[in-house]
Amino acid sequence: MPDSQPRQPDDHAADVTGGPERSALTLCGARLTDGRIVDVRLGGSHIEAVGTAGSLVAPGARVDLRGHLLLPAPAEPHAHSDTALTADTPGPASQHPDDVQRRATEAALLQLGHGATALRSHVRIGDVQGLGALEAVLQTRRSLRGLTELTAVAVPRLLTGIAGAGNLAMLRDALKMGAGAVGGCPDLDPDPAGYAEAVLDVAAEHGCPVDLHTDSDDPGRLARFAAMAGGMRHGVSIGPCAGLSRLPPDAAARAADQLAAAGVTVICLPQGGCCGAERLGTAPVRLLRAAGVRVAAGSGALRDLANPVGRGDPLEAAFLLASQSGLRAEHAYEAVSAEARRAMGLPEVRVEAGFPAELLAVRGERLAGVLSLAYSRIVVHRGRVVARTSAVREYRDSEAGGPPGLPRQGRPDPGTGGGP
Structure with missing residues (x-):
């Protein structure tokens, strides 16, 4: 379940949004719907480059999207x-x-x-x-x-x-x-x-x-x-x-x-x-x-x-x-x-160079699974991260030797991987 309501991000958090004159933002290790694992570099409001994971080395903020499926943002x-x-x-x-x-x-x-x-x-x-x-x-x-x-x-x-x-x-x-x-x-x-x-x-x-x-x-x-x-x-x-x-x-x-x-x-x-x-x-x-x-x-x-x-x-x-x-x-x-x-008369979005940087990263590996358990999400608008929702699920086992009701181990939600 989400741990907080969506909120306007802090523009001073350079690792997430950059500043008004921000440098390129790189989304690292994201999975695409065709199964490829890629890095995606964003510059301003558009996608500058898409390459194999680890291939896009550039100054600026980076967001780790390992374990996430990267999609064109919905409207x-x-x-x-x-x-x-x-x-x-x-x-x-x-x-x-x-x-x-x-x-x-x-x-x-x-x-x-x-x-x-x-x-x-x-x-x-x-x-x-x-x-x-x-x-x-x-x-x-x-x-x-x-x-x-x-x-x-x-x-x-x-x-x-x-x-x-x-x-x-x-x-x-x-x-x-x-x-x-x-x-x-x-x-x-x-x-x-x-x-x-x-x-x-x-x-x-x-x-x-x-x-x-x-x-x-x-x-x-x-x-x-x-x-x-x-x-x-x-x-x-x-x-x-x-x-x-x-x-x-x-x-x-x-x-x-x-x-x-x-x-x-x-x-x-x-x-x-x-x-x-x-x-x-x-x-x-x-x-x-x-x-x-x-x-x-x-x-x-x-x-x-x-x-x-x-x-x-x-x-x-x-x-x-x-x-x-x-x-x-x-x-x-x-x-x-x-x-x-x-x-709505908006430009087409693809996860390809030259297209608008309007993206949604969801914890998961396949689109069908994402639609079923789409809890953890990272939203990109105009080349910057504007919202995050994180979810973690814990399973409790009273037979683990400890007092009943206490968690033996916090395990990530199978649908979210437990990450942000």
Whole structure:
């Protein structure tokens, strides 16, 4: 079990992070998914070199990653920072900007500790909160710069009719303030097609991505959305799309083909729903992948009313895709890493020279084992270690000759090796 919560590292700890003008950082003895044991030298925000273990000798800080599997860092494509960590709050959760910023900061650091070096957060605008919650999340983004990349998605409740006119103006204001994408839940609007059309129009006007909530099991509605989304220059994502699982197989297959033809990415939530989902469930990821749909996975609710025990852990999402949806471990991890980053418009990451230094080291030797017992983690963002989580498990034997209940020997957790 982790011995501490993720926290901002000390920039003066040269052996871990270096300083503002830090020299190259070398990750030593890491295992890659192809079985190679390598050293990886990081310079600034990119990988400078990858070589066999012991081959990269350079001045600067070094991190011993023997016993760790080194992976491209995951990203979180579907969070709700404004409602995170509110499940235990009596009564309605406070939407005062100071409270939202505090929760959003804590949630982002928790997810960073899990390995997500980039985060896309859906934030409600309009109604009683106006733009206050969005401003709080944008302030969180500014305060965490250098630790994690946080992008806000502006989410109005209504966009059609008289009630939606003010929200449509507010949506444009949200983009001017710094929201990086437009979103929302067409299913909650009296005119779902009109809502989706309004979002797509604003996105085209401002040149930004679209990320919408839907759990609709209406194949006609999905077909209309796919037709409207086709050809959008900037990315279009929808999720959680659990409603596809409730359709007859042939209808689900036709919807998947339409989404693939439109170039829409589906962001599923294997850990449960979120504030925009009416029913729990998971999208039919194998059917979608077979149709050629890009499928990413997010965490959704982080301990709010939609999922009071949500962990916000990308590796748990990958574990569930492998264990419950039948994906191979490497495809499940791609959903929370390469596909999540692509859905968010982020650069591709590989453990190769020239790629961004966005990395996650997990104690273990094989990806399947890492997804099963991913306790000890070291997170690298922009070429520096920004979070560590360590775990040690002890086994006690009262027959060792000592007093009952005292440990004979502290043994490392088989899934973690006992190291940091």
